[in-house]
Amino acid sequence: MAMKNMFDYIDIIHDKFPLVPKEDIKKILSFGLKSIYLHNMYGADTMIQDKVKNKYLFYIGRLTYDSLKHFFYYIKKMTTKIRILYNKRKIKWDGYYYFGLTEEQYNNYLSQQKGRGRKRKWFNFGTIMLYKILDECKINEYNKEYFFRVPYIVDLGYKTLENDYVTDKAEYLFYRKKEGFKSLNK
Structure with missing residues (x-):
């Protein structure tokens, strides 16, 4: 069987859609x-599917029956999708990096605040991962409940690991209840 390329399908598609010029079919296939x-x-x-007939035409990727492997694969692919859309839409970076804290980490943060006297400015958040995109942070930190943002002058890339992260500029954003797989879509 000989290999086919895009040009082999132009006439076949033109026969099915005679009102569409061949040059347009070529552009559509190429794109x-x-x-x-x-x-x-x-x-x-x-994944390409026929919504009218409700059936899948083809899928390029990895399928697995192991729910835990699927969960982590889903997180990885959602991160990739977020980054692709971020680049395609040419979204300008807002100058913030985002991070999440567990209940225990958040309680440690609260314990550093003084009840009396002058308010403390600098807080140690421990080891955290900073994310350039908030949606990526929410996906990857699915087990975290408290989310913060911190301003940065320099672009450090999509994510960076910080050990014993100390800052005075962290701003509390929101609380999100841990719900496992459901947390990824909130």
Whole structure:
């Protein structure tokens, strides 16, 4: 069986849709195949389905029956999707890095605040991961409940690990109840 390329399908598609010019079909196929290739090169999965007939046409990615493996794979792919959309939409960085704390870490943060006297400025948050994109932080820190942001002048990349992170600029954002897989979509 000989290998086929995009040009082999132009006449076949034109026969099914005779009102569409061949040049437009060529552009559509070129764009679609290039998108599939680039998204897979970025590390994203691709799924094409027929919504009318409610069936899948094809899927490029990894399928597993192990729910724990699927959970971590889903987190990895959602992170990739967020970064791709962030770049495609050309969203300008807001100058903040985001991080989450568990209940225990948050209680440690609260214990550093003084009840009397002059308010403390500098707080030690321990070892944390800083994320450039809030949605990526919420996905990767699925087991965290308290979220903060801290301003940065320098772009450190999408994420960076900080040991014994001490700052006076951390700003509390919100509380999110831990709900396992449901937490990823909030």
